[in-house]
Amino acid sequence: xxxxxxxxxxxxxxxxxxxxxxxxxxxxxxxxxxxxxxxxxxxxxxxxxxxxxxxxxxxxxxxxxxxxxxxxxxxxxxxxxxxxxxxxxxxxxxxxxxxxxxxxxxxxxxxxxxxxxxxxxxxxxxxxxxxxxxxxxxxxxxxxxxxxxxxxxxxxxxxxxxxxxxxxxxxxxxxxxxxxxxxxxxxxxxxxxxxxxxxxxxxxxxxxxxxxxxxxxxxxxxxxxxxxxxxxxxxxxxxxxxxxxxxxxxxxxxxxxxxxxxxxxxxxxxxxxxxxxxxxxxxxxxxxxxxxxxxxxxxxxxxxxxxxxxxxxxxxxxxxxxxxxxxxxxxxxxxxxxxxxxxxxxxxxxx
Amino acid sequence: xxxxxxxxxxxxxxxxxxxxxxxxxxxxxxxxxxxxxxxxxxxxxxxxxxxxxxxxxxxxxxxxxxxxxxxxxxxxxxxxxxxxxxxxxxxxxxxxxxxxxxxxxxxxxxxxxxxxxxxxxxxxxxxxxxxxxxxxxxxxxxxxxxxxxxxxxxxxxxxxxxxxxxxxxxxxxxxxxxxxxxxxxxxxxxxxxxxxxxxxxxxxxxxxxxxxxxxxxxxxxxxxxxxxxxxxxxxxxxxxxxxxxxxxxxxxxxxxxxxxxxxxxxxxxxxxxxxxxxxxxxxxxxxxxxxxxxxxxxxxxxxxxxxxxxxxxxxxxxxxxxxxxxxxxxxxxxxxxxxxxxxxxxxxxxxxxxxxxxxxxxxxxxxxxxxxxxxxxxxxxxxxxxxxxxxxxxxxxxxxxxxxxxxxxxxxxxxxxx
Numbered sequence: 222x223x224x225x226x227x228x229x230x231x232x233x234x235x236x237x238x239x240x241x242x243x244x245x246x247x248x249x250x251x252x253x254x255x256x257x258x259x260x261x262x263x264x265x266x267x268x269x270x271x272x273x274x275x276x277x278x279x280x281x282x283x284x285x286x287x288x289x290x291x292x293x294x295x296x297x298x299x300x301x302x303x304x305x306x307x308x309x310x311x312x313x314x315x316x317x318x319x320x321x322x323x324x325x326x327x328x329x330x331x332x333x334x335x336x337x338x339x340x341x342x343x344x345x346x347x348x349x350x351x352x353x354x355x356x357x358x359x360x361x362x363x364x365x366x367x368x369x370x371x372x373x374x375x376x377x378x379x380x381x382x383x384x385x386x387x388x389x390x391x392x393x394x395x396x397x398x399x400x401x402x403x404x405x406x407x408x409x410x411x412x413x414x415x416x417x418x419x420x421x422x423x424x425x426x427x428x429x430x431x432x433x434x435x436x437x438x439x440x441x442x443x444x445x446x447x448x449x450x451x452x453x454x455x456x457x458x459x460x461x462x463x464x465x466x467x468x469x470x471x472x473x474x475x476x477x478x479x480x481x482x483x484x485x486x487x488x489x490x491x492x493x494x495x496x497x498x499x500x501x502x503x504x505x506x507x508x509x510x511x512x513x514x515x516x517x518x519x520x521x522x523x524x525x526x527x528x529x530x531x532x533x534x535x536x537x538x539x540x541x542x543x544x545x546x547x548x549x550x551x552x553x554x555x556x557x558x559x560x561x562x563x564x565x566x567x568x569x570x571x572x
Numbered sequence: 573x574x575x576x577x578x579x580x581x582x583x584x585x586x587x588x589x590x591x592x593x594x595x596x597x598x599x600x601x602x603x604x605x606x607x608x609x610x611x612x613x614x615x616x617x618x619x620x621x622x623x624x625x626x627x628x629x630x631x632x633x634x635x636x637x638x639x640x641x642x643x644x645x646x647x648x649x650x651x652x653x654x655x656x657x658x659x660x661x662x663x664x665x666x667x668x669x670x671x672x673x674x675x676x677x678x679x680x681x682x683x684x685x686x687x688x689x690x691x692x693x694x695x696x697x698x699x700x701x702x703x704x705x706x707x708x709x710x711x712x713x714x715x716x717x718x719x720x721x722x723x724x725x726x727x728x729x730x731x732x733x734x735x736x737x738x739x740x741x742x743x744x745x746x747x748x749x750x751x752x753x754x755x756x757x758x759x760x761x762x763x764x765x766x767x768x769x770x771x772x773x774x775x776x777x778x779x780x781x782x783x784x785x786x787x788x789x790x791x792x793x794x795x796x797x798x799x800x801x802x803x804x805x806x807x808x809x810x811x812x813x814x815x816x817x818x819x820x821x822x823x824x825x826x827x828x829x830x831x832x833x834x835x836x837x838x839x840x841x842x843x844x845x846x847x848x849x850x851x852x853x854x855x856x857x858x859x860x861x862x863x864x865x866x867x868x869x870x871x872x873x874x875x876x877x878x879x880x881x882x883x884x885x886x887x888x889x890x891x892x893x894x895x896x897x898x899x900x901x902x903x904x905x906x907x908x909x910x911x912x913x914x915x916x917x918x919x920x921x922x923x924x925x926x927x928x929x930x931x932x933x934x935x936x937x938x939x940x941x942x943x944x945x946x947x948x949x950x951x952x953x954x955x956x957x958x959x960x961x962x963x964x965x966x967x968x969x970x971x972x973x974x975x976x977x978x979x980x981x982x983x984x985x986x987x988x989x990x
Contacts, residue, residue, distance in 0.1 A: 359772070376786060379814050381744075
């Protein structure tokens with residue numbers, strides 16, 4: 222059973238949610254005493270999460286405020302407009318929870334994973350070495366998809382009868398992803414106007430959100446420079462221009478790469494005209510689709526290096542490849558590097 | 573007669589025979605589980621694809637097939653709330669996990685015998701697997717002419733058996749939740765339909781595809797190497813270990829025990845090392861603990877790397893990764909005909925897979941047909957061997973004739989009316 226300390230420490234758990242429900246506090250109550258302390262603490266949570274995530278820490282001495290402050294903060298975040306800010310909030314909160322989880326006894330971690338998230342997780346039959354838990358591959362996969370390190374790759378894990386061996390720290394890290402997803406899910410914009418009582422505090426938070434609009438990738442337009450493209454893309458261009466055929470995923474990769482590197486739809490059409498099996502109507506449809514001109518209006522980006530490797534499209538990494546995970550980042554970096562070297566004054570040739 | 577006319581005659585005869593098959597075999601057509609939530613697609617003999625169809629019951633599906641006589645019938649591995657809607661409003665609710673194993677993706681020696689390629693630019697031709705670029709002119713405009721034989725279908729089957737074993741031991745999937753279908757051409761499809769996999773996205777399926785193929789495997793993370801880069805002896809991989817660690821150990825053991833001199837040499841082992849291996853084999857043969865791993869001394873880092881690489885590539889299952897990661901994939905419906913061969917796609921019970929021979933059991937047509945064969949290597953259909961042929965009229969069992977017609981290597985000979 223979880224204590225009040227536990228609920229204050231891990232207010233995302235189902236036990237904490239039940240506790241909050243039993244307090245029976247309405248939204249309108251939050252602006253008057255004594256519940257305004259909850260609102261205050263919720264606002265503090267948000268400020269800390271957005272600007273000083275290291276200071277996020279549970280105030281266990283007053284669970285009646287601490288526990289409801291979490292769903293209150295989430296409700297406030299739901300009315301925030303910026304998706305980016307919501308993500309920052311979710312990341313900070315979930316990180317601080319997983320940090321705490323790493324210090325808990327394995328039993329506590331197991332209980333949260335099972336009861337709140339329904340994970341199929343258990344202790345190994347014979348506890349040897351560093352293995353604390355066995356987790357079903359499904360829960361593992363859905364929570365490790367953003368982790369790029371080789372050690373998280375399923376291929377490199379011990380997997381037996383559907384279960385993966387994990388240490389407690391690894392389990393806490395996977396729980397962090399699960400908590401983050403839960404927060405993001407709950408901060409989805411509700412289709413109602415925010416309650417009047419909260420409008421004042423909301424405009425303050427929305428103000429906070431605009432203070433730092435993070436380093437959003439600015440869409441830059443490049444003039445296409447083939448020399449700066451990664452080898453895999455060059456190979457695809459060569460294949461096409463020498464009349465060869467590309468697989469469907471190869472075509473998708475090349476088209477989305479060129480579009481994102483700044484090529485126009487017409488440029489791309491011209492490239493594809495050299496293909497041995499060129500079909501103008503079909504190609505135009507696909508190019509327009511990928512560039513976002515059709516259907517879902519989404520502009521697609523090429524698959525990341527890891528995916529290209531899976532499908533045998535990686536032609537072997539060069540030095541720069543080792544430092545990037547995506548063909549577009551390769552191109553962007555290489556562009557910057559070559560612009561720099563062009564900018565340097567050329568030495569006078571010796572005659 | 574013009575080529576167009578010959579093509580029309582070929583299509584008409586194939587359609588005729590397919591129609592007869594569907595008329596007499598409609599009760600055997602095997603719809604996938606939850607058929608009402610799947611999308612069906614049909615390639616009509618004229619080359620038109622009809623998609624986004626759905627059927628609540630098998631009767632509707634069967635009458636559609638009977639009425640249209642498609643050359644190929646597919647269903648989605650995915651489940652949708654509205655399978656007939658356009659792609660982005662179908663409401664995807666899940667998809668079986670599918671693996672496509674095709675002899676096309678496996679290097680086999682028999683390809684040298686029955687496959688050919690030709691360069692569309694310089695007209696150079698060659699036998700075996702199609703090269704990436706023409707060895708004569710260096711261009712990439714190559715056409716290929718691929719066939720299948722008992723050997724390459726057996727190799728494909730070995731891959732399926734490897735996959736079944738891996739899914740069972742590593743992923744814990746029971747045989748009851750795996751369906752294996754012969755594709756009617758060069759390979760097999762394996763469907764997994766546990767609730768655990770249905771809702772996985774493309775990214776998670778990619779992780780599974782990488783696991784199955786051993787992509788991204790890191791010897792250090794799996795504890796294969798010691799600090800000197802040699803195979804780890806203490807706490808090293810054991811043949812009883814789970815996952816890739818055990819898989820690599822078992823395969824290395826097999827190589828060290830069973831590989832002949834030629835194979836050991838092909839891995840890159842020098843004569844002295846091969847001698848060591850052979851000596852050790854004799855020594856441990858009588859002992860209880862037959863594992864050779866760790867008993868081989870004197871191999872350096874490079875040698876172990878080569879052996880491990882070979883072990884990984886032999887253990888890797890040759891799947892088409894694109895199929896596994898595609899959550900909207902259409903896949904062939906069992907008990908329908910494959911328009912490329914006239915063979916029947918069919919479900920094979922896992923217990924009977926080993927003795928399953930598609931070249932005998934997947935043929936369906938009776939009777940004889942006379943066809944003019946332009947060119948064909950030796951091939952087997954219905955357990956009988958035919959060919960090679962070049963520019964001849966032949967009266968063949970219908971299954972063999974349809975096979976050649978589907979491959980567009982022959983056309984029907986019109987019998988004189990009188």
